[in-house]
Amino acid sequence: MMQGNLTALLVTSFIVLTVVLIGFIAGRDKSSRSSVEEWSVGGRKFGPLLVWLLVGADLYTAYTFLGLTSTAYTGGSLAFFAIPYTIIAFFISYFYLPKLWKVSKEFKFTTLADYAKGRFDSKFLSLLIAIVGVLMLIPYIDLQLAGIQDTLRVAGTGYINIQVVVIISFLLVALYTFFSGIKGPTYTAIIKDILIWVIMLFLVVSIPMIHFGGWGSMINKIVVESPELLTIPTTGPKGIPWFLTASLVSGLALFMWAHGATGVLTAKNADTLRKNAIYLPLYNIVLILVVFLGFAAFHVLPEGSDPRFALLNLIQVSYGGVVQGLAYATIALASLIPCSIMAIGASNLFANNIYRDFINPKVAPAKLTLITRSMVFVVIGLALIFGMLFPTALVSLQLLGVSGMVQIFPAIVFSLFWRKQTKQATIIGLIVGLVVTFTVSGTGMTFGIYEGFWGLLANVLVLVLLNPLFVKKINRQSNPIMAQLFTQQDN
Template identity: 30%
Template sequence: METVIVSAAVAVILLTILGMVTGAKESQASLAGWLVHRRNMGPWLIWFLLGTEIYTAFTFQGLAGYAYVKGGPVFYNVALNDVAYALGFMILPLIWILGRRFRYVTQADFVAGRYQSKTLGSFVALTTAIIMIAYIDLNITGLGAIFHVISRSRLSVSVSDIIGFFILALAVYVGGIRGNAWQSVIKDIFMIVALGTLFIVFPYKDFHGFEPMFKAFGTQLGQVMILPGKTHNAGLLWLVTTVIMTGLGQWMWPQWFGVAYTAKSPRALKIQAVFMPLYQLVKVAVIIIGFGALIVLGRHQNGNDVVLILARRLFPTPFFAFFVVAAIFAALVPAGPIIMTSASLIAKNVWGDLTFRTEQQIYRLTKMLVFPLTALALFLALATPSLLVAILLVAYDFIAQLFPAIVIGGLFWRGATKYGAFWGMIVGWVVDGSLLLSHHSIIWGMNAGFMALVLNTVVFWVVSRLTYHPQSAEIQHFTALYGDAPRTSQY
């Protein structure tokens, strides 16, 4: 255990130094340099940065655990990214064009500019920043599971989390988005090598090959691998509505707007969208590992622990230490852009827009907020785990409710109004939150978030039609760029 812990500590320190060294120069210049790397990042770094945000501790540990606990419904998680990547190919370049033209650095800047309402922008900034703080705790859970397994419950998870997130906050504070991008490169290489090795070794050690393993799936798992799996109501209609809702909501997370703004051209975003599906191979491998764990380990393990339990059984100590380092990276690195984005939303679009502060004042406040926001997320995870479970149940559905206002009204429909956007989001959040918190996540066979999104879109359209008035010159100028997208290659 000591070898594993020392290896993990040294690796985290080296990763932190890498983030500081590669990002410090840009981070000291300005808010734009710290958040969007002066809009000069190429497709290779963007590919790793987006991959890090999408393939996190949930993919490393939680996805196998979901297959282990739920069975067949786990396949929604692969399908949602296929939908999201196709959508990202179309909308991310437009988001970049508008961000470059109007110097946006946050998602809330985009909303405020499109609807000419700083109040609406501040509202979106505050609500999304709150939900993103809760989302950080998915990575805290991943860290807790790692230390629970490697220490055999002898090492305090609380102390480990505090140290890990202090290091993360320091790296984000100094390195900014470019530092996090280079950390993402290391994290993804470690993750792919670790999971790829487990995917190859596991079948041969425990099943004597892939063919016997898949035959065992057919004979021993039976109905577990097909819908509804171990659930009672997650059938085909649930799968379709869940994939639509989560696929549409994928790019509504504010940190991915920030990543889009970092690109040096729309072409860079299109290139990364073309190659991003290669990451799906990792998800497929992890799901297979989860099904195999159900046969090898039985049904009595915590789902979040099964990947590390298998690695500890199969690998010698040196490679198990490497595996643990990869798992820690998968939990720590993706939280960086989330913390940065939460801080920038509160500093720039809530405090800054309401008090009309200068950019340098906003920049200093944004960096100052990194530590308290990270500490708040850690405190909530440790002090109120049951509350966070309830919040995380609505997190993805909550973010998806931004789709009508941002994509439909923000990119394609010039008749959308700020009143339609506001009331659509409110209806979507209230309906979705009410259903999920009353334990109706599936209703009439459909995902509750999808039903809320449909109602949201209807309200958005109706209210916009009732409140539409001739657009101001600023909004006309904003929407005129949509038709100019093919002619913006000079950016």
């Protein structure tokens, strides 16, 4: 690894520490940690702009920038599946998130598992959803960890002990999350977003100028010298079927993630979410252009460079210390801030749907709030330990995260519209979906299709086929949640 750049390192540290400080200031008002509802979903008071920032902060993480550029570097245009994926995710969210938000507001749900428990009168289904949520989220937090680790390695090799600095920065994030709750990542996301837009647009404009003489000449060079990068491959293990199923499945899974759901539940009304479904795709303007930097790296960096560092090394060879520092800080923040939201989501699932429902049902609200907040340290601690001890074992879980998460889609979204959906068929479908996903991935029998698609297909088939067997039992059953979902015609 090349020696880091001291100016870059100082700029990065200064920005990151300032933002952490703002994270603490965001929660100076004691009410931000007065209840689980305040701490985790900000008392459901956020308007369209804050929700936009928060969901954007969830989505456009360090992994997005580093992972997609490295995929572009090695796999060409397959990396662009992220565009249809997010566009579809926001579009379909228009139809179900307002409904989900309303019922959650009415019954004070703070997690998707809460909703499933109420909708189906099933603590077991809720437990299953909570376990899947936490299990898939920890490897995802580790991806962010790897993001900041790589950034520090490029910026600080020769100056700092990378491991120690990574641990310190994650503990700082855990502390401000514990202290400020959701307000921490929301207010710091403002700075992160401004930096992302400014820095990423700057990179997109200046890197082609520095190395190719401009955007047009860069595209011409890619068209002439490496046209294979510019289309989805039609041969090889991943082609168009993979691209389509990966887009669809990831799009369905997006708001099933605990951190996605947390962001959504902060909204102050259903209309906020409808407006966000309209505006959120605009975020992709940055993304689509950044992926091209992976192609730029392909032509600029020496052959045999580590694809994982494609974007970081490209920045390193293109700029002086200050710009490098600003870019590294942006990526570091894009890893730390989403981590905070993910930790809130996972802690909430653990404290509410595992601890309260199964271990100590009589827990007092004040104590539950404290336990939820303290879980942040456990979640981030686990992520740190796993990330540092078993970095390779995590890779398969990370790859399966989306495929695993999407399996709760029928339990959460179908059930908003389908009155006769039974808990038995939903639970069996979910389990079959998980088993099929892991089997397909374990045996490598994907047939060029995204793993989660096979799981979801099995999941939905089982649900639809088995549901009539149980439907008699619930025909006359109802509960307050179903009453709100299915009797109110004004929606």
